[in-house]
Amino acid sequence: xxxxxxxxxxxxxxxxxxxxxxxxxxxxxxxxxxxxxxxxxxxxxxxxxxxxxxxxxxxxxxxxxxxxxxxxxxxxxxxxxxxxxxxxxxxxxxxxxxxxxxxxxxxxxxxxxxxxxxxxxxxxxxxxxxxxxxxxxxxxxxxxxxxxxxxxxxxxxxxxx
Numbered sequence: 001x002x003x004x005x006x007x008x009x010x011x012x013x014x015x016x017x018x019x020x021x022x023x024x025x026x027x028x029x030x031x032x033x034x035x036x037x038x039x040x041x042x043x044x045x046x047x048x049x050x051x052x053x054x055x056x057x058x059x060x061x062x063x064x065x066x067x068x069x070x071x072x073x074x075x076x077x078x079x080x081x082x083x084x085x086x087x088x089x090x091x092x093x094x095x096x097x098x099x100x101x102x103x104x105x106x107x108x109x110x111x112x113x114x115x116x117x118x119x120x121x122x123x124x125x126x127x128x129x130x131x132x133x134x135x136x137x138x139x140x141x142x143x144x145x146x147x148x149x150x151x152x153x154x155x156x157x158x159x160x161x
Contacts, residue, residue: 001057007064014072023063031056084134088125096121130158 008020034055038048065076099120103113129135130153137159140146153159 004057004060004064007061007068010068011064011071014068016067016071019067019071020064023060023067026063027056027059030059080134084129084132087132088128088134091128092121092125095124127158 011017011019031052035048035052038044038051042048044051068074069076096117100113100117103116104110107113137150140150140153140159143149150159
């Protein structure tokens, strides 16, 4: 949703005010179709709404990116923008689930399992983002405490020296 909002703003800044509306209408029609299909065909209940809402945001991003490329000539870098974060997120989700499940079985304490699983997820996501070259050194330097983060990443061999 944040990326679709950003791309809406980009299109408006390019004086293409109607493009985000047209794209939202197309995404809405597809969203309703996906929702109805999931509700009737798969008996997913509320999960169908979550999936359909996620699909709406994704469709908006794709349509807006296509419009930006058509009217502005900018080409989206697919690997670093979509593929690396998606792979990192998927692995992070698996690790969080495993850590949480294991800690709940061992300790039975949600108060312990939740923050430890979240911390494990943050670390796994950050490490994978760097190992898969989802962020450059220059991008990290622009973050708060960027110099410290770059030094730490280099010491851990997550960034090249």
